[in-house]
Amino acid sequence: MPRIKKLIVSKIMSDDEIAKREGTWFTEDDLVHPVIRSNIDIYYLNEDGQEILLLKYRKNQLSDELCDLGWNSYRTLAKPSRGRGASAGPIDVKGQYFSKRSVVHTKKWSTGYLKPAGKLLKEELDLLTIEDIKQRCSDSKEITIDDSDSKEDIIYKIVKSKNLVSSMKINNQVASNPIGYYEESKNFAKLPCRLTHFTRVNYDKYNAGLPFIQRIDQCFKKLIPDAHQKQLMKANQKPHLKIPKTCFSTITINRNFRTALHRDAGDFKEGFGNLTVIERGKYQGGYTCFPQFGIGVDVRCGDFLAMDVHEWHTNTPIYETEEDKAFNETLEDVFKDNPDVGTVGIYNKYTRLTFVCYLREKISQCPDHKDLSEHDLAHLTKSGHSKIKHSKIKHSKIKDSKIKQD
Numbered sequence: 045m046p047r048i049k050k051l052i053v054s055k056i057m058s059d060d061e062i063a064k065r066e067g068t069w070f071t072e073d074d075l076v077h078p079v080i081r082s083n084i085d086i087y088y089l090n091e092d093g094q095e096i097l098l099l100k101y102r103k104n105q106l107s108d109e110l111c112d113l114g115w116n117s118y119r120t121l122a123k124p125s126r127g128r129g130a131s132a133g134p135i136d137v138k139g140q141y142f143s144k145r146s147v148v149h150t151k152k153w154s155t156g157y158l159k160p161a162g163k164l165l166k167e168e169l170d171l172l173t174i175e176d177i178k179q180r181c182s183d184s185k186e187i188t189i190d191d192s193d194s195k196e197d198i199i200y201k202i203v204k205s206k207n208l209v210s211s212m213k214i215n216n217q218v219a220s221n222p223i224g225y226y227e228e229s230k231n232f233a234k235l236p237c238r239l240t241h242f243t244r245v246n247y248d249k250y251n252a253g254l255p256f257i258q259r260i261d262q263c264f265k266k267l268i269p270d271a272h273q274k275q276l277m278k279a280n281q282k283p284h285l286k287i288p289k290t291c292f293s294t295i296t297i298n299r300n301f302r303t304a305l306h307r308d309a310g311d312f313k314e315g316f317g318n319l320t321v322i323e324r325g326k327y328q329g330g331y332t333c334f335p336q337f338g339i340g341v342d343v344r345c346g347d348f349l350a351m352d353v354h355e356w357h358t359n360t361p362i363y364e365t366e367e368d369k370a371f372n373e374t375l376e377d378v379f380k381d382n383p384d385v386g387t388v389g390i391y392n393k394y395t396r397l398t399f400v401c402y403l404r405e406k407i408s409q410c411p412d413h414k415d416l417s418e419h420d421l422a423h424l425t426k427s428g429h430s431k432i433k434h435s436k437i438k439h440s441k442i443k444d445s446k447i448k449q450d
Contacts, residue, residue: 117253
C-alpha cells in the first residue's frame, strides 16, 4: 500500500490581509505550491506549533456508476440564486443580469436595485438638471437634501421616498442551491426546520440519488473517522433532520460556479466540508484553493476532498481551450438555459457540478420530532404528498466499489 504524501504548509498572508480580500477573486498565479492532482493530506501549523488538518484529498473515490446516478438525480437542482453572499464575487454591473437592472448602493458583493416603477422614475429624473430636481424636492417633508448630495444621491432619495427601491440586497446570480434539511428561518418567510423547497418539489430525484451522497459520507468516515464520529453524534440529535445513513443534514449543489474568497457559515464548527465533482465535457481550472496557504486542488469527476471550510477558500477561473470548445460543441444541450436570465457561468456546453455535504450547526436546536406541530410536519414532506418516513425509504440497489485503500 503506497504511503499517502503529507504536506505541512505555512500562511503566506496574515489573517488580516486575507480577511480584507473577502469576496474577491484569486488565480493560479496566487498559488505557491504546485496544483495538487494526487492523493495527499495537508496540515498547517497554528500559533502553538501544532499541526492542524486543512484537507485530505483522494482521487477516484466514487465509481462511474454512482457519478451517473448523481448526474441523473441532481443535475437540474442547482437553480439560479441571488443569495450566495461573498462567494458570488464582486457585483458585475456590466453582466447580463445586472445590465438590465438599475442597481443602487452597490457595495462589494451585494447591491440594492430599483423596482420597475422606480427605474422609470429614475429615467425621467435623469433628464432633468440638478437644480430642477432640487426644486421638485423643495416642498417635500420626506426628502432632506444635503449640500454634498450629488444628482444621483438626490434621485435615489426621491425614488426611495416613494418606496420604489427593493428592500432586498442581492448578489450576483449563480447556479447554487441547497438540498436536504435546513434550520428555522426567521426572515420574512418565517419557515420552520424543514426540507428545503427544492428537495420537497424534487423529492423523487433527491431520494433516488441518496446512494451517491451516502458514498461521500463513507469517504469522510474512512479518511477522518474522529471528525465523522463527532458530526454523526451531533446529527443524530435530530435524526428526522438528517440525510439517511450519513452525518449530513444538507448538500449544496453548484453548477459551473466559480466561488470568490469566502468561509462557509452556518455549518458544524467541528465538522468538515465534503466535496466531490461530477462533470460532463472538457474544461480547465476551477481549482479549489486556500490562498492563505498558497494551495490549490484540482478536484475532478469522482474525486473526494474533505476540507476545513472555516478557512478562507475560493476557486480559480474555469475556462476552455480551443480543443475543449471543439469537443464541447459535440455535446447535447441537456439544460436548455435561457441566456437572457443572466446566471453566471451556466451557458457553456461543459458542466461542472460540485457537491458540498455538511451538517448545519443550528439543526440541533430544532424541535424533536415528537414535538412538531402539524404545520411543522408539513414542511418535512414531499410537496403535495404524505409525510416522509425514512425507515421505509427504499433506495436504488447500486453497489459502489469499496473505498480505495490509501
